[in-house]
Amino acid sequence: MPRPTLPSSSNAPAQQSRRWLGALLGAAAAIPLCLAAWYFFQRQTPPAPRAAPRSADAALPTATPAPAAWFEDATPKSGVSFTYRNGEEADRYTLLESLGGGVGLIDYDRDGRLDIVLPGGGTFDRTGDGIHGLPTRLFRNLGGWKFAEATADVGLEQTGLYTHGCAVADYDRDGWPDLLITGYGGLALYHNVPGGNGNRRFVLATQQAGLVDPLWSTSAAWGDINGDGHPDLYVCHYADWSFANDPICKQAASPSGRDVCPPQKFQPQPDQLYLNNGDGTFRDATSEQNIRGDGYGLGVIVADLDQNAQPDIYVGNDATANFLYSNQDGRWDERGAAAGVALDDEGSYNGSMGVDAGDYDGSGRPSLWVTNFQREVHALYTNLDNGFYRHESKAAGIAALGRQFVGFGTGFLDVDNDGWLDLAIANGHVLRHPTIAPLRQRPVLMHNVSRGERRFFQDAGSRGGDYFQLPRIGRGLAIGDLDNDGWPDLVIGHSNAPIVLLRNAAAESEHHWLGVELVGKDARNVAGSTVTLQVGSRRLARFVNGGGSYLSSGDRRLLFGLGKDGQPGRLSVRWSWGETQHWDGLQPGSYYRLHETKPAAERLAPPPVVNR
Amino acid sequence: MRIGDRRVRLVLAGVLIVVIGLALYQIGREVRRIALRRQVDAALAARDFAAAELALQEGLQAQPDSAELKLLAAQTARRQGKLAEALRRLRRCSTRGAMAGPVALEQRLLRLQAGDLSGGESLDRYCEEFPQSQEAALILEAQIEGSLAALDEKRALNYLAQWNERPLPPADRVQGLLWSSQAHQLAGQVAAAQADCRAAVELAPEHREARLVLAELLALGEPDEAARHLKILKERHPRDPEILLPQAQVLRTLGRLDEAAQALDELLAIEPDHVAALVERGLVALELRQNDAAGKWLHRAEQLAPKYREVLLAMIDYARATGQTAEVERYQQRMRTIEAEIRAQLKDVLKKESPPGNAPIQQPAP
Numbered sequence: 001m002p003r004p005t006l007p008s009s010s011n012a013p014a015q016q017s018r019r020w021l022g023a024l025l026g027a028a029a030a031i032p033l034c035l036a037a038w039y040f041f042q043r044q045t046p047p048a049p050r051a052a053p054r055s056a057d058a059a060l061p062t063a064t065p066a067p068a069a070w071f072e073d074a075t076p077k078s079g080v081s082f083t084y085r086n087g088e089e090a091d092r093y094t095l096l097e098s099l100g101g102g103v104g105l106i107d108y109d110r111d112g113r114l115d116i117v118l119p120g121g122g123t124f125d126r127t128g129d130g131i132h133g134l135p136t137r138l139f140r141n142l143g144g145w146k147f148a149e150a151t152a153d154v155g156l157e158q159t160g161l162y163t164h165g166c167a168v169a170d171y172d173r174d175g176w177p178d179l180l181i182t183g184y185g186g187l188a189l190y191h192n193v194p195g196g197n198g199n200r201r202f203v204l205a206t207q208q209a210g211l212v213d214p215l216w217s218t219s220a221a222w223g224d225i226n227g228d229g230h231p232d233l234y235v236c237h238y239a240d241w242s243f244a245n246d247p248i249c250k251q252a253a254s255p256s257g258r259d260v261c262p263p264q265k266f267q268p269q270p271d272q273l274y275l276n277n278g279d280g281t282f283r284d285a286t287s288e289q290n291i292r293g294d295g296y297g298l299g300v301i302v303a304d305l306d307q308n309a310q311p312d313i314y315v316g317n318d319a320t321a322n323f324l325y326s327n328q329d330g331r332w333d334e335r336g337a338a339a340g341v342a343l344d345d346e347g348s349y350n351g352s353m354g355v356d357a358g359d360y361d362g363s364g365r366p367s368l369w370v371t372n373f374q375r376e377v378h379a380l381y382t383n384l385d386n387g388f389y390r391h392e393s394k395a396a397g398i399a400a401l402g403r404q405f406v407g408f409g410t411g412f413l414d415v416d417n418d419g420w421l422d423l424a425i426a427n428g429h430v431l432r433h434p435t436i437a438p439l440r441q442r443p444v445l446m447h448n449v450s451r452g453e454r455r456f457f458q459d460a461g462s463r464g465g466d467y468f469q470l471p472r473i474g475r476g477l478a479i480g481d482l483d484n485d486g487w488p489d490l491v492i493g494h495s496n497a498p499i500v501l502l503r504n505a506a507a508e509s510e511h512h513w514l515g516v517e518l519v520g521k522d523a524r525n526v527a528g529s530t531v532t533l534q535v536g537s538r539r540l541a542r543f544v545n546g547g548g549s550y551l552s553s554g555d556r557r558l559l560f561g562l563g564k565d566g567q568p569g570r571l572s573v574r575w576s577w578g579e580t581q582h583w584d585g586l587q588p589g590s591y592y593r594l595h596e597t598k599p600a601a602e603r604l605a606p607p608p609v610v611n612r
Numbered sequence: 613m614r615i616g617d618r619r620v621r622l623v624l625a626g627v628l629i630v631v632i633g634l635a636l637y638q639i640g641r642e643v644r645r646i647a648l649r650r651q652v653d654a655a656l657a658a659r660d661f662a663a664a665e666l667a668l669q670e671g672l673q674a675q676p677d678s679a680e681l682k683l684l685a686a687q688t689a690r691r692q693g694k695l696a697e698a699l700r701r702l703r704r705c706s707t708r709g710a711m712a713g714p715v716a717l718e719q720r721l722l723r724l725q726a727g728d729l730s731g732g733e734s735l736d737r738y739c740e741e742f743p744q745s746q747e748a749a750l751i752l753e754a755q756i757e758g759s760l761a762a763l764d765e766k767r768a769l770n771y772l773a774q775w776n777e778r779p780l781p782p783a784d785r786v787q788g789l790l791w792s793s794q795a796h797q798l799a800g801q802v803a804a805a806q807a808d809c810r811a812a813v814e815l816a817p818e819h820r821e822a823r824l825v826l827a828e829l830l831a832l833g834e835p836d837e838a839a840r841h842l843k844i845l846k847e848r849h850p851r852d853p854e855i856l857l858p859q860a861q862v863l864r865t866l867g868r869l870d871e872a873a874q875a876l877d878e879l880l881a882i883e884p885d886h887v888a889a890l891v892e893r894g895l896v897a898l899e900l901r902q903n904d905a906a907g908k909w910l911h912r913a914e915q916l917a918p919k920y921r922e923v924l925l926a927m928i929d930y931a932r933a934t935g936q937t938a939e940v941e942r943y944q945q946r947m948r949t950i951e952a953e954i955r956a957q958l959k960d961v962l963k964k965e966s967p968p969g970n971a972p973i974q975q976p977a978p
Binding site for chain 1: 836864
């Protein structure tokens with residue numbers, strides 16, 4: 001190619017000019033030269049850039065020293081030693097291994113202390129189609145932050161199901177909490193029965209109960225959704241993955257060149273709604289109740305969201321719109337999109353995992369909270385009290401966290417008992433070799449603070465203690481008062497890393513509290529009930545929910561943080577079946593059992609520590 | 613005629629004055645031309661295309677027939693990304709004589725920069741033969757821009773490697789980092805894109821675009837830091853809508869609603885019909901529970917852009933906040949209609965663009 005001459009590089013005209021100029025200059029006087037030189041330099045644009053002012057960057061604020069921690073890691077001395085195994089060591093890169101496991105809190109022996117139940121996960125054969133379940137383990141709470149493994153004692157040592165989640169409810173209304181375990185290719189319903197010598201044990205009752213479910217179940221929630229008094233069951237299903245349907249998804253950053261596939265590579269499996277027949281059996285009401293089949297269900301909560309004394313269902317779906325089943329006298333109307341809780345504020349569906357409902361803004365109404373995938377914002381849908389919600393993650397400070405988190409287990413909790421609900425989130429990636437966000441991610445604690453007349457969540461990781469400083473592959477999260485001191489503790493599960501028990505150490509503060517446990521007549525399920533407590537000029541609302549978080553089941557008792565000077569006034573319970581009862585004269589610093597049939601609240605003494 | 617004659621002396625003095633006057637005039641013209649040219653060159657070296665444009669306009673006023681300046685004006689427009697203007701200016705350039713080659717090259721670079729990557733091999737060979745020439749720099753620049761326009765980030769990064777081998781003035785190094793950031797964004801490598809922009813800001817803290825792109829990249833993941841960069845930009849460019857809008861958006865992301873509202877009010881005072889700002893202002897008002905005010909902003913946005921997706925989303929939000937169930941359904945229906953239209957249009961485009969070779973392969977008969 002001949003070298004073209006471009007104007008920007010041409011020196012020829014300048015050289016010609018100089019020769020012509022030289023001739024003229026020779027003939028003319030020096031004055032014009034001086035004038036020209038003056039003119040020339042006057043018109044010159046200074047090409048040198050200005051020196052870089054560093055002051056603006058240098059003035060950026062620096063971190064302030066961390067105050068005393070709210071949580072301390074109580075795991076090492078607790079006796080709880082457990083790691084959820086997802087089978088990734090087989091390097092099969094299955095979708096199955098991405099979900100992880102949940103955490104269940106259940107007072108299975110009714111000794112007044114929450115025990116911990118942990119689905120075990122499973123393993124894969126390196127070749128072939130073998131999927132092997134690991135046992136669900138149960139750690140009995142002895143008090144004083146001591147636990148003893150009771151897996152074999154309670155009959156949970158069986159293996160088989162590759163497990164994920166758990167849900168707790170007294171499905172046969174015998175007064176003892178039963179246990180549902182979810183997993184790949186089935187459910188396991190464990191009936192809580194006498195075990196001799198005053199002990200309790202679980203017997204598998206899945207078949208008898210009619211809960212034969214061959215699909216891949218994830219989170220489940222109990223609640224009396226048809227108002228007959230018996231707890232019904234909503235089961236989320238994920239995708240139609242199997243070793244027969246296991247495409248290879250390439251990932252350049254992976255040593256093997258592949259990674260876990262996104263759920264969109266598979267068809268979603270429809271969720272199921274099982275109605276309780278009241279005789280220990282269930283019937284599948286999925287089709288008669290218009291339950292949608294186009295979501296990759298991962299999180300579910302049963303709560304009276306529209307405050308019509310009929311429990312509703314909210315489902316967090318991965319990579320599809322979320323569902324809101326509004327309960328109108330036992331008929332279901334899926335109105336997530338209309339209500340504003342199906343999509344985010346950009347009109348896009350999210351990869352939703354964990355869910356919860358709580359009154360974060362003091363409105364007395366349950367707002368919805370959803371943890372989401374990377375490049376998305378965790379969603380706070382504020383309940384507007386007109387059947388609609390507004391995505392307010394930005395206004396409430398949630399979006400300030402950024403979009404690098406893959407959020408899973410979560411829940412509202414009043415960490416410091418100031419009367420305002422805070423948030424805890426377990427985070428961690430689903431891919432083994434992610435490129436956009438890290439594999440291990442720090443757990444997040446968000447403190448609910450005042451900003452003018454609004455409520456605002458501030459990242460309070462620095463106050464959370466050491467646990468909140470390190471990145472992890474978090475999954476299940478359960479909130480509960482493990483030591484009955486009135487301060488919510490946390491149990492958080494991780495994929496292929498030990499479970500962590502976090503003791504709430506904020507109890508040293510001067511804030512007061514009040515705890516309540518609702519008991520319906522004949523052990524009627526109370527999910528969907530609303531409890532309000534007058535504290536000075538404030539009216540605190542707390543909700544008994546079914547399900548919630550991610551693959552997990554937390555403490556169903558309710559805690560009211562009263563702040564420094566708060567004294568409990570009238571407490572009102574609107575039961576999930578619409579009746580309202582009031583209690584007065586409750587004292588702070590205690591748990592009360594509020595029985596539907598008893599006008600007086602039963603003050604509960606802290607259970608003694610078991611010596612073992 | 614004697615030299616001592618007074619009249620002759622006067623005539624000669626007059627002639628000399630005229631000659632000197634003419635010489636001064638010519639010198640002034642030429643010096644001005646050189647000065648303008650140096651201004652243009654300095655501005656282009658600093659990639660200050662706006663300043664280059666001004667100097668070129670002045671130059672073309674003085675020399676409206678200058679083929680060289682016309683071509684340079686076309687080239688400058690292209691390098692700014694004003695491709696339509698570049699084409700318009702290029703059409704005015706003479707393609708005869710010595711300018712034929714440069715104009716032909718400029719036409720080719722214009723096509724290349726617009727994303728037409730065909731036939732770039734001869735340009736590559738030229739760059740190999742004359743790697744340090746000014747033309748090679750211009751060709752590489754157009755190759756990089758064209759690759760980015762064609763969403764071919766690997767090609768862009770390949771040419772960027774050649775670009776970085778050249779001895780580059782600071783402005784070109786900064787531009788190289790910005791291109792690299794674009795390429796990394798195309799590849800979905802947000803961290804690398806941010807690193808490029810950070811390096812650019814480090815190199816040229818005053819560079820508006822570098823800091824603005826960095827702030828935009830940080831807005832999702834690290835909104836706190838984005839807000840700090842936008843604050844710096846706002847201090848330097850207080851009335852720049854391209855800074856005020858992202859600043860307001862980031863402040864809203866951080867929940868700093870009052871500050872977001874203030875930035876939007878400033879922007880709307882400059883551009884009252886800025887639809888995106890009206891939408892954002894309406895949303896901030898909704899979050900501040902100022903529904904009436906929100907309605908005012910959002911209805912104005914709706915008047916201006918009734919089919920704009922963000923406007924409809926905000927109107928749905930507004931209808932929900934004000935409990936207008938029928939309106940929610942109406943706007944959702946409109947949204948569905950518009951999304952269906954967009955999908956249909958996209959399908960048509962894909963259908964038209966699909967080459968015959970993409971037709972399904974027929975199974976051979978047994």
